[in-house]
Amino acid sequence: MSNAPLTGLRVVARASGVAAAYAARLLGTMGAELTLAEPPQGTPLRREPPFLTDGVSALFAYLAAGARSRVCDLQGEDGRATLAALLSEADIFIDDTPVVERAALGLDEASLAAKHPDLVHVSVLPFGAYGPKADWKAEDINVQHSSSEGNLLPNGLAVEMFPDRPPLKIYGHFGEMQGGIAAALGALSALWARDEVGGQFVDIASQDAGLAVGAFAIQRLGDGSIEHRVERSFRYGGVIPCADGYLEMLTLEQRQWEGLVKLLGEPEWALDPALEDSLERSRRGPELNRHIREWALTRNVDEIVEAGQKLSVPLARYKTPAEILRDPQERHRGLFQPVEVDGAGMLDMLVSPFHFDGKPLPLRSGPPALGEYRSKVEA
Amino acid sequence: MKPLSGIRIADFTVHNAGPFCTHLLSQLGAEVVKIESAMRPDAFRKPHPVYGRMGPATFDQVASTKLSVRINLKKPDGAELAKKIVRISDVAAESFRPKVMDRLGLGYDALKAVKDDIVMLSVSSSGQSGPDSHFAGYAPLFGAWGGLGELTGYEDGPPVEIRHVMDHTVGMNAATAVVAALHHRRATGRGSYVDVAAREVAASLIGEALLLAAAGGEPKRIGNAHPGMAPHGVYPAKGEDRWISIAVRTDAEWQALAGLISHNGLAEEQRFANVASRLANAAELDRIVGDWTATKDANEAAEQLQAAGVAAHASWTTPEIAADPHLHARKAIVDVAEPDGTIRAAVGVPMRLSKGEEIGIHRGTPKLGEHEDYVYGELLGLTKAERQALEDTEVIY
Structure with a gap:
């Protein structure tokens, strides 16, 4: 039926x-x-x-x-x-x-x-x-x-x-x-x-x-802010270039940030106590992204995504149509x-x-x- | 009456995609009972620094027109109370990670046991089954998994994050599937379980590119170009950060545009005479069109082009959209009042119906638990003492 x-x-x-x-x-x-x-x-x-x-x-x-x-x-x-x-x-x-x-x-x-x-x-x-x-x-x-x-x-x-x-x-x-x-x-x-x-x-x-x-853009307008493509970017994370492609990284919650720090191997810059505050992370977004990108550029997408998912860090490979066609999930x-x-x-x-x-x-x-x-x- | 009058939805959805689904259904007349808790209030009831909102929202688009009740679902009696709402509902909608509703005792089988013909909707990032079903995700990840992000971008640039429009298209798809399931119930007497995967929605929006890949092709990022139209793109207009979108499909449209540009002999030039030659010389065409648009006001040029039969529209900023008389005439943009009387723009339901009561937003954001007298008192028939007992044990909380 x-x-x-x-x-x-x-x-x-x-x-x-x-x-x-x-x-x-x-x-x-x-x-x-x-x-x-x-x-x-x-x-x-x-x-x-x-x-x-x-x-x-x-x-x-x-x-x-x-x-x-x-x-x-x-x-x-x-x-x-x-x-x-x-x-x-x-x-x-x-x-x-x-x-x-x-x-x-x-x-x-x-x-x-x-x-x-x-x-x-x-x-x-x-x-x-x-x-x-x-x-x-x-x-x-x-x-x-x-x-x-x-x-x-x-x-x-x-x-x-x-x-x-x-x-x-x-x-x-x-x-x-x-x-x-x-x-x-x-x-x-x-x-x-x-x-x-x-x-x-x-x-x-x-x-x-x-x-x-x-x-959402209209709602933001009512709140008094006008979205613009330059300013609306996530402060850190986002599209990350890796050795063999791109991944998407978005850590909105505290525990996700903590997972990311572990994923990065707990480097000294990431252990700065000031970065435990989400607003401080937003303020220092470009600095964080410099470190994250430098780290990712020598690694493969799947390697990062696999390790990151185990730490509950929201990560996804930017998949090509051919990759989607053969993806085990699909x-x-x-x-x-x-x-x-x-x-x-x-x-x-x-x-x-x-x-x-x-x-x-x-x-x-x-x-x-x-x-x-x-x-x-x-x- | 509105088309979905008489339909009641027990709404457990959180974040964006699921709530947008029930938001559309509420505007179409369904009575949506939003189930929340002070333990875990919805995103709009708290600050959201990632988006620059430092306090609770006074108006939330996707919560408008819904009813609000408090239930602490972590308590067994909370799940029982939720089931009482499901028993008198047509639809139960949720968007937790897969298996969360089961753990709460509110999985499909449990809900079906209290309401045999319930339509249950689950919205998740990767669907309820498969090796990735446990993945957490947000809109840009759905776009990445589904290929929409990979294919969006400048030809020589990186992929692009698809933001909340991704969540909301998942919600609009889900709303369509729910109404389809209601038709199925009407025809057969049976409810159903509707499982919507956000990454599959992203993929469904590039179905032709996926088919091309299945045939051995390699679709790639092409910026603002189009494989069958030239000129086709976003061109500079007069003023800082002003742009106009133009798309020329036919030779006649090209002739009309060339006539407006009135470059010496442009309309007669052989290298732009047909689609194939225009595509081959697209870069030169873009330069010529861009030089012309750069001297024009974007909105005036769009009107001029439309009058000549060419598809064009200024690249509108959000304030321009909010002020548009056309969108207001269609009630696609509506004015809503804040609790303090301040008027602000909100987005209406994207359709006009010729019959019945007016659809759209008819109430603002509900206060947490605002409609408990109606839902717990009138609908469920709980006495004041029963409700008080549930409050005392932090079930209604």
């Missing part, structure tokens, strides 16, 4: 961007039957880098794994009828069509509500469907700079090394994916209330979602499952960061070919 909680739910997604597609993926990997409604040439995500081989998008493969595909050409009557038929059987519709184009395609809030009163209609756009910037465009880098972290990164070692460089975005599609996660949450919450209020319109902005996860957890990706073969793909009832979720399949619509999704 499947442990996927959304088994039986039907989701249709018209996604040309990462945010909407990621919302659909979250619901699909949790068991919903997911159909991508694509234009005749396929969603632009099929042509988005990075590529696994010529023309096979890793991004699309990841986002669309487990989905079915149906071509719906909304320029014509047939395509609209196909979409309408899909929506009449769906619980949730996720759409990232720009607001100005919706009415002409019959995808506006009022038209869909009239035709499909029980449908949860989720709009996912960079700045949402409502408000003075609803028509603004954004790629992930713009989302990050309009919401929270854009201006606040890098911190720590990177900003120390390159203080005059432009702020740095988080890799990949971090900002857009926040929009996707918020959209999945919004969709399921609206669906929860459907028996009482019927279907409804859920308006998601990746900007809002990015801001939500960056809420293997044990079943984080990756092999799926067929047309044109690239069987590949280990990340399934979901959730376990339900002690097990990882099952991934149904790789991404669909355009128009690949099996009558029954294979379990």
